Amino acid sequence: MSDIPLGMTRRRLLLGGVVAASAVGFSPFLSVRSNAAPLVGELQLVPATPNPLGSIEKLFLLKGDPLKTPINRIVTEDGNAVPTPKLAxxxxxxLRVLHFNxxxxxxxxxxxxxGDTHRxxxxxxxxKEVRAAAAEDEAVLFVSAGDDHTGSIFDELMGWNVDEFVADAGYRTYSAAGLDIAAxxxxxxxxxxxxxxKAVQTDARFPLxxxxxxxxxxxxxxxDYVAAAIAEIKGLRVGLIGLTTNIDTRVGQEDDLTLAVDRPLKAVENLLPAVAEVSDVVVILSHCGYGVGKHTSGKAATARDVxxxxxxxxxxxxxxxxxxxxVVGGHTHTRLNEEKIEEANLIDGVLITQAEAHGKYLGDITMSIAAENGRKDWYSSVSLHPIKKSxxxxxxxxxxxASLQQEGDYDAAFEQANIAPLIKALDSKLAEVIGEVKDADLTxxxxxxxxxxxxxxxxNYMNDAVLARSQNFTDGPVDFALFNATGISSGVEQGALSFKNWYDVMPYADAIHIASLSGQQIHDMLQSNAxxxxxxxxxxxxxQEGFVSRGFLHFSSGxxxxxDPGASAEQAKAINITLKGQPVEECLGKTFSMVLNTYLALGGFGENWNGKAIGGGVPGxxxxxxxxxxxxxxxxxxxxNEVIAHIRNTKVISADTGARIDGRVVVLS
Known part of the structure; x- marks a missing residue:
C-alpha cells in the first residue's frame, strides 16, 4: 500500500512490481518518459493512498488532460515500464461492486x-458483511456515482463559504465507511x-x-480530482472513469465563471481505450442520467433532457x-436491475445500472472475469438491496x-461514532422553531x-415573502419574484414550524439574483410558462409526485x-396579463426588477429556460x-434564508399572511 497522500507523487512507481520487458506483454498505450508532467495525449500514472478503511490495495491516479485529444499513451515518472493487466x-x-448514487x-x-431511518x-x-465474507479471489469495490450533496439538513454543516464550514457530512461518513471512490x-x-x-480537502479520504x-x-x-484511476484488489486491476452531466451542472456562477463541463462522450472516446488497455475491467461512474436525449425515468414524471x-x-x-x-449510473434517480439484469440495460454486453436515490437501495454487481473472455459470460448476479424505513x-x-428497520438492521456503532456527532452539531438549528403554521391545507x-x-x-407565500424582504436589499425593493415549481419539495404540517420543516420544503442551494427586464420580456416569459x-x-x-421537468414557474402577486390552454401546448397562451395592476400592453417598454433563483438565472438546465426547446414532455x-x-x-x-427571515418576522404561515390562492394565475377550462 502506498503511503503517498492524494495529490502527491513519489519517484519510483511500482504497479504490481517492476516487471522486465521480456517477461510480459506491454500495452501500446504505455511508454517511458522521465519528464515530470504529461504531454498532450498522455496521462501520467501516479500512486496515491487509498482509503485505509476501504478495499483497494494499490491506487494509482491518472493525471493529465483527457479532453484536448485522444490519450495515446500512459507514462510513469521515472521510466519504469508498466505491465498490461495482471490476469494471465x-x-x-x-469483482463485486457495491454502489449507490x-x-x-x-x-x-x-x-x-x-423514528430515525439510519440509511x-x-x-x-x-x-462490512460482504467484505468480511469475500473469498480469496473476490475483489470488493464500494463506490458512489455522485450527487452526494444538496437535499437534507446535513448540507447546512457546509455553510455558504469556507469560513462557515463545519463538516461535509456525506464525505466524512463515506470516508469512515471505507468508500473507495466517488464520481x-x-x-x-x-x-x-x-x-x-474545502470539503474534499477536509473530509474525503477517497479520490473524486x-x-x-x-x-x-x-x-x-x-x-482535487482526477479523470480516472486504476485500483488493484486481490490481483485484479480495475480501471475507473468518472463522468458528470453537462446538462444540469451549475456553470457560469459568479464566483467561478470558468468552470465548464465538456461532453461525456468526448471524454469516453478519448480516455476509455487507454484505461481499458491497462485494466482487467472498467467501471464507469456516470453521473449523466439513464437514457439518451429526452428520456423519462426515475424522478422525472415526464421526459427530461439528459x-x-x-x-x-x-x-x-x-x-x-x-x-x-x-456503467454505474446516477442523476436520474432510476431504479434498475432490482432483482436481475433487465434486458434493456445491457447494450452490446455493457451493463447499465443505478440504485434509485437517497440511500433507498444499495446496488450489487458480481462479475466473474477471465482474462481471455472479454465481455463473454461475465456477469453472475446483479441486484438492488432495499434499505428499510423506520x-x-x-x-x-x-x-x-419485518419490512421496517429494527435495531439489528444497521451498524449502530457506526451510527453512534460517525453520524450522531453530526446530528448533535445540527441540533440547535434543526430544532429551532421559526414560526407556526395555522392552516391544515399546506401539507x-x-x-x-x-x-x-x-x-x-x-x-405564493414564498414569492411574496422574498418580495417583502427586498425592502432590505441593497438596491431597495424589487418589483416581482418568481420560483420554479420543482423547487418546492414538500409541504408543512399545522403547528410549530422548525427550521428543518422549512428546509424540507426548500432543500436546494439557490441564491437570489435580481434581473432587470422589460414588460415585453415578462410578457414573453409568461407565454413560455403557459x-x-x-x-x-x-x-x-x-x-405528480415525480418531477415534471418542464420548468413551470410561480410568481409574486404583482x-x-x-x-388559455388551447388545443395543445403549442397553442397555449397567457392572456389578460397585468403588471402591478396595469395591462401589460401599457408596460411593454417599462423596466422592472425581478428576483430569480440561481437555477433559473443559469438557464434552468434540463428545464430549459435557455432558448432551447421546452422539453419535459411538451411535444414539438x-x-x-x-x-x-x-x-x-x-x-x-x-x-x-430570506424566506425563513420573513417567517421569523411574521411568526405565522396562514392564508392571512399570504399562503392562499388569490387568483394571480387562473387556468381556463
Whole structure:
C-alpha cells in the first residue's frame, strides 16, 4: 500500500512490481518518459493512498488532460515500464461492486414520530458483511456515482463559504465507511467550487473522479480530482472513469465563471481505450442520467433532457474496447436491475445500472472475469438491496414489522461514532422553531401535486415573502419574484414550524439574483410558462409526485394573468396579463426588477429556460425564453434564508399572511 497522500507523487512507481520487458506483454498505450508532467495525449500514472478503511490495495491516479485529444499513451515518472493487466490466460477473478448514487446527504432520515431511518448505517452494515465474507479471489469495490450533496439538513454543516464550514457530512461518513471512490455529480457544485474544494480537502479520504469537468478557478484537476484511476484488489486491476452531466451542472456562477463541463462522450472516446488497455475491467461512474436525449425515468414524471446519457455512453464504450465494462449510473434517480439484469440495460454486453436515490437501495454487481473472455459470460448476479424505513409505531405482530428497520438492521456503532456527532452539531438549528403554521391545507400531499397545474399556496407565500424582504436589499425593493415549481419539495404540517420543516420544503442551494427586464420580456416569459403547464388531459397519466421537468414557474402577486390552454401546448397562451395592476400592453417598454433563483438565472438546465426547446414532455420544438440573456445583480443572498427571515418576522404561515390562492394565475377550462 502506498503511503503517498492524494495529490502527491513519489519517484519510483511500482504497479504490481517492476516487471522486465521480456517477461510480459506491454500495452501500446504505455511508454517511458522521465519528464515530470504529461504531454498532450498522455496521462501520467501516479500512486496515491487509498482509503485505509476501504478495499483497494494499490491506487494509482491518472493525471493529465483527457479532453484536448485522444490519450495515446500512459507514462510513469521515472521510466519504469508498466505491465498490461495482471490476469494471465486461464486466471479468473470475481469483482463485486457495491454502489449507490444521489444520496443527497440523506445519510440519516430524522423523524420525531416514526423514528430515525439510519440509511447509510444500514448500507455500512451490508458492505462490512460482504467484505468480511469475500473469498480469496473476490475483489470488493464500494463506490458512489455522485450527487452526494444538496437535499437534507446535513448540507447546512457546509455553510455558504469556507469560513462557515463545519463538516461535509456525506464525505466524512463515506470516508469512515471505507468508500473507495466517488464520481462528481452536478449538485456537488451547488454551493460553489471553492466550498467543494474545502470539503474534499477536509473530509474525503477517497479520490473524486470526473473526466469532463474542467477549468474551475477553485477545484483543480489532478489536485482535487482526477479523470480516472486504476485500483488493484486481490490481483485484479480495475480501471475507473468518472463522468458528470453537462446538462444540469451549475456553470457560469459568479464566483467561478470558468468552470465548464465538456461532453461525456468526448471524454469516453478519448480516455476509455487507454484505461481499458491497462485494466482487467472498467467501471464507469456516470453521473449523466439513464437514457439518451429526452428520456423519462426515475424522478422525472415526464421526459427530461439528459443529453449524452448512459445509453450513449454504454453504446460507445462497447465499440471502443472488448474488455468488461459496467456503467454505474446516477442523476436520474432510476431504479434498475432490482432483482436481475433487465434486458434493456445491457447494450452490446455493457451493463447499465443505478440504485434509485437517497440511500433507498444499495446496488450489487458480481462479475466473474477471465482474462481471455472479454465481455463473454461475465456477469453472475446483479441486484438492488432495499434499505428499510423506520416506523417505531408499528408493533411486532403487525405484518409490516419485518419490512421496517429494527435495531439489528444497521451498524449502530457506526451510527453512534460517525453520524450522531453530526446530528448533535445540527441540533440547535434543526430544532429551532421559526414560526407556526395555522392552516391544515399546506401539507406535502396537497402542495406537491399542485405545483405544476396552476396556483400553489406555498409558492405564493414564498414569492411574496422574498418580495417583502427586498425592502432590505441593497438596491431597495424589487418589483416581482418568481420560483420554479420543482423547487418546492414538500409541504408543512399545522403547528410549530422548525427550521428543518422549512428546509424540507426548500432543500436546494439557490441564491437570489435580481434581473432587470422589460414588460415585453415578462410578457414573453409568461407565454413560455403557459406552454409548460401540466395540462388537464395529462394529469391522470402523470405521477405528480415525480418531477415534471418542464420548468413551470410561480410568481409574486404583482403579476396576474390567465392561461388559455388551447388545443395543445403549442397553442397555449397567457392572456389578460397585468403588471402591478396595469395591462401589460401599457408596460411593454417599462423596466422592472425581478428576483430569480440561481437555477433559473443559469438557464434552468434540463428545464430549459435557455432558448432551447421546452422539453419535459411538451411535444414539438417550442423554443423557450432565455433567462440567461437578462441583466443581473448577483446579491449573494440565499433564497431560502430570506424566506425563513420573513417567517421569523411574521411568526405565522396562514392564508392571512399570504399562503392562499388569490387568483394571480387562473387556468381556463
Amino acid at each position: 490466460a486461464g486466471e479468473r477473478r470475481v 444521489d444520496m443527497h446527504n440523506h445519510i440519516t432520515e430524522l423523524h420525531g414520530k416514526k 447509510f448505517s444500514q448500507i455500512v452494515k451490508r458492505v 462528481i455529480g452536478n449538485h456537488e457544485f451547488d454551493r460553489g467550487a471553492e466550498l467543494l474544494k 473522479l470526473s473526466a469532463n469537468v474542467h477549468s474551475s478557478q477553485h477545484m483543480k484537476r489532478d489536485e 443529453g449524452e446519457g448512459d445509453f450513449a455512453i454504454a453504446g460507445l464504450a462497447s465499440k471502443l474496447t472488448d474488455k468488461p465494462v459496467v 416506523d417505531k409505531r408499528v408493533t411486532v405482530d403487525d405484518p409490516k414489522y 406535502r400531499d396537497k402542495m406537491v401535486v399542485s405545483r405544476y397545474v396552476g396556483e400553489n399556496r406555498l409558492a 406552454k409548460r403547464l401540466l395540462r388537464a388531459e395529462e394529469i391522470a397519466t402523470t405521477d 403579476i396576474r394573468y390567465e392561461i 420544438d417550442i423554443p423557450s425564453f432565455d433567462m440567461r440573456a437578462l441583466e443581473y445583480n448577483h446579491t449573494g443572498l440565499v433564497y431560502r
